[in-house]
Amino acid sequence: MSRELPKLRASHEDRDRVVDVLRIACGDGRLTYEELDTRVERALTARTQDELAVLVADLQAAPATKDVLVVGQLGGKWSRAGRWTVPARIKLRTQICRVTLDFTEAVITSRTLRIDANMQHGRLVIVGAPGIEIDTGGLNLMFSKVKLRSDSTAADPRLRIEIVGTLEHAKVIERHEPRPSQRALSFFPLGS
Structure with a gap:
């Protein structure tokens, strides 16, 4: 019987970082305002890192900034x-x-x-x-x-x-x- 590891909990800082990525994506035209509102609400109530990762997974391919x-x-x-x-x-x-x-x-x-x-x-x-x-x-x-x-x-x-x-x-x-x-x-x- 395999035991599943507990999921990593998200901090306030983790949530804020995801919200910033979402706002930038909306400003770049990669999200609509409705999508932004929905994802921000989900980000602010997310409990785990996995829940946050799902919200930005389709935005990671387009870099938000140069290195x-x-x-x-x-x-x-x-x-x-x-x-x-x-x-x-x-x-x-x-x-x-x-x-x-x-x-x-x-x-x-x-x-x-x-x-x-x-x-x-x-x-x-x-x-x-x-x-x-x-x-x-x-x-x-x-x-x-x-x-x-x-x-x-x-x-x-x-x-x-x-x-x-x-x-x-x-x-x-x-x-x-x-x-x-x-x-x-x-x-x-x-x-x-």
């Missing part, structure tokens, strides 16, 4: 913000350039992002969100600086960003956007 995003720029500014899909790797090859990666609304499909940096006279600004951990242990700093927030480490991060490579006369800066309620308060000083 590597290459940023090569001389001078100016380059940014990725709003709702964008985070790849597994980003290659930065910049000189005299400010690069901003804003993760506050990003669709995170992997638990790890590796940023291979070769920056000269520039700045990498990472706009973080709760649950993001940044590791700069693999960076070679030549007249450069890293400024991370003290709360940029998490016990079980939603996304771990590993930055490796070489910075020459460059900076890595992490910042967080204020919550909407904090933004509103910053415009109206107390006692006015």
